[in-house]
Amino acid sequence: MSERPAPSIRDAYRVFRAIPTRWLDNDIYGHMNNAVHYTLFDTSVNCWLIENGLLDIHGGDRIGLVVETGCRYFAEMGYPDMITSGLKVAKLGTSSVRYEIGLFRNDETVAAAEGFFVHVYVDKKTRKPAPLETPFRRALEGISA
Template sequence: MSVKERKRSDYVFFLDYRTRWTDNDMYSHLTNTVYNVLIDSVVNTYLIKHCGLNPTTSPSIALMVASQITFISQTSFPAVLDIGLRVNKLGNSSVTYECGVFERGMEDVRAVGGYTHVFCDSVNRRPMTMEKTFREGLEKLLVKEGPKL
């Protein structure tokens, strides 16, 4: 199955987003930067709520080292979106996320994107083994089989 065929059931965690007029570009669809904001928002919401991340006090930080997005069909204001999240790969110090962007009430994905985080010491910015609470939370999103982004 290609990422263009993703369905809601392919994702584990969801965050909703109510589009704004300013999210549209001159072609009346969401700008590219909005998709990146959506992906960043669902990932960091999950890390904060389910992995114990506190951006100001955690001993480690997650640095983005790679990102990509595949646009499938347009969406625009005033859509309400559901952003799905899953983990495609979980290493000792890194994680690769995949996100699906869906319009509320629709089963077909509008865009699929994601990025790779490397967990680093918050002071020296050097890779480190992922904290236990992060790993435990991210394992709940891990997809063991199937095509990857």
């Protein structure tokens, strides 16, 4: 069995977003349900893409489909915590991107959870992989680790 990686610190990420937790994020055990972590990952990635003019969810020709995802949990989070998500690009392919996201509880500097999403960008109509265009690739390179 391999050794469990240690959680990252905030400096490992390139861009950040504050996301408040909600009452409904807690589960019966009194902490944030594991499925909420994936919602926060999705929010972090897609908000960054939209804010940077890289994703038009209504009129764009290209969309990113999640083909792989994962999460490591290091510490509990829950309502009423303020979560800061850190985002970076770990790998760029021809039509794919591996985004890595750290979730930080309140003002803590060590990640409470870390995860990743691999998006394959496809033509919205055909669902066939579409190469990353130069401006899109350059923007992603700007937040690469």
